[in-house]
Amino acid sequence: MGPGPLVAAAFIGPGTVTVCTLAGVGFGYALLWAMLLSIIATIGLQEMAARLGIISQKGLSEIIREELRNPVMKVFAIILILSAIVIGNAAYEAGNISGGVLGLETILGNESIDVFGFSLNLWSVLIGGFAFILLYLGNYKVLEKVLVFLVILMSLAFLITAIMTKPSISGIINGTFIPRLSQDSLLTVIALIGTTVVPYNLFLHASLVKEKWHKRTDLMYARKDTIISVALGGLVSMCIIISATSIGNADVNNVADLAKGLEPLFGSFAKYFLGLGMCAAGITSAITAPLAAAYVATGCLGWDTNMKSIRFRFVWSFVLVIGVLFSTLGIKSIEIIKFAQITNGILLPVIAGFLIWVMNKSSILGSYKNNIKQNVFGGTILLLSILLSLATLNKVFDLNIL
Numbered sequence: 001m002g003p004g005p006l007v008a009a010a011f012i013g014p015g016t017v018t019v020c021t022l023a024g025v026g027f028g029y030a031l032l033w034a035m036l037l038s039i040i041a042t043i044g045l046q047e048m049a050a051r052l053g054i055i056s057q058k059g060l061s062e063i064i065r066e067e068l069r070n071p072v073m074k075v076f077a078i079i080l081i082l083s084a085i086v087i088g089n090a091a092y093e094a095g096n097i098s099g100g101v102l103g104l105e106t107i108l109g110n111e112s113i114d115v116f117g118f119s120l121n122l123w124s125v126l127i128g129g130f131a132f133i134l135l136y137l138g139n140y141k142v143l144e145k146v147l148v149f150l151v152i153l154m155s156l157a158f159l160i161t162a163i164m165t166k167p168s169i170s171g172i173i174n175g176t177f178i179p180r181l182s183q184d185s186l187l188t189v190i191a192l193i194g195t196t197v198v199p200y201n202l203f204l205h206a207s208l209v210k211e212k213w214h215k216r217t218d219l220m221y222a223r224k225d226t227i228i229s230v231a232l233g234g235l236v237s238m239c240i241i242i243s244a245t246s247i248g249n250a251d252v253n254n255v256a257d258l259a260k261g262l263e264p265l266f267g268s269f270a271k272y273f274l275g276l277g278m279c280a281a282g283i284t285s286a287i288t289a290p291l292a293a294a295y296v297a298t299g300c301l302g303w304d305t306n307m308k309s310i311r312f313r314f315v316w317s318f319v320l321v322i323g324v325l326f327s328t329l330g331i332k333s334i335e336i337i338k339f340a341q342i343t344n345g346i347l348l349p350v351i352a353g354f355l356i357w358v359m360n361k362s363s364i365l366g367s368y369k370n371n372i373k374q375n376v377f378g379g380t381i382l383l384l385s386i387l388l389s390l391a392t393l394n395k396v397f398d399l400n401i402l
Contacts, residue, residue: 002222003208004229005148006288007046007201012154012233013285014099016195017278020237023188024244029175032238034189036176038196039234041381043227045197045352046205048359050222053206054213055368060206061299063358078300084347085200085296086315089289093323096289100127100282101327106275121328128324131287135316138307140211147287150280155236157277162239165246172242190391199347202355204292207305286323290316349385356382
């Protein structure tokens with residue numbers, strides 16, 4: 001195994017858990033096909049990012065800076081990427097840490113400490129401190145082992161929860177392989193795809209594979225690693241949808257509500273499994289979001305991408321500290337998060353398009369460039385990402401373009 005579990009850990013955050021919960025409560029098994037589609041699209045794009053990283057031994061943001069010759073286009077691309085990934089991840093980091101806190105509070109209750117007249121959530125500080133220590137060590141192998149452990153823990157928690165709800169096998173099969181789309185479910189489908197196919201994972205993956213692998217013959221391991229890890233991550237998301245389906249149309253908005261809804265089925269054990277899963281999801285995303293931001297910023301600005309360099313540490317520290325402060329002080333970063341949604345919605349087709357363009361350049365990849373099948377597949381994902389971008393803009397600005 002390589003950085004694949006880190007990619008899975010990155011897209012299964014508290015936002016994904018919440019979206020999958022709402023999908024299950026609102027539409028039952030009917031939207032499992034959207035998650036399957038998301039998994040296939042994610043595997044396709046992440047395989048390209050991994051191949052690019054191994055063959056070029058460079059991160060995606062470094063290649064963007066080098067390959068865009070037009071100064072205006074280069075500046076525009078760098079500003080867009082930095083805005084979406086660095087500022088966006090700083091906004092989402094509060095949500096990641098808050099998700100981990102929610103999981104801990106579901107199991108252990110609320111704990112706070114008073115510092116200089118401010119009431120700080122103890123769990124937020126502990127999660128932030130754990131993430132800080134792990135990132136400051138700058139040791140890829142340690143980071144990989146910790147996140148693999150957390151992903152396995154998270155997977156088991158949600159898988160056991162789904163099995164204990166005794167789901168309908170025929171309902172799961174129909175929901176997974178027979179697509180159904182209505183006007184009511186459109187935004188939920190967009191949300192399911194948007195929480196799985198995320199731009200910053202492409203940057204993270206391309207940068208991490210070169211920490212793990214250095215030879216072209218390692219490409220086969222990277223592919224297996226990507227397929228297994230993303231499929232496992234998708235299975236976790238599906239398990240959350242399946243678990244939420246079993247409680248019908250109850251008033252559920254997050255994992256704590258889901259735990260309460262499942263208690264009649266198998267008692268108070270529900271909150272422990274779900275709390276553990278949510279906690280692991282929050283911690284993994286709280287680690288990977290600052291890491292991705294650091295790789296993106298250093299690559300775009302031409303800085304040293306070494307995990308122990310001062311500038312690299314400064315970027316992830318900035319994202320992490322903002323996340324902890326916003327989380328523990330209860331500051332609502334609605335406008336920043338909305339800005340992050342907009343820029344991420346615009347960024348996905350831009351990055352997907354650039355990735356496909358780069359993957360066809362013999363000067364970078366030689367014989368490892370995309371073949372016809374990979375280009376057709378990539379083009380389909382690009383079209384999907386454009387529709388997702390338009391839907392995101394439509395949702396935020398109410399443009400009536402879809």
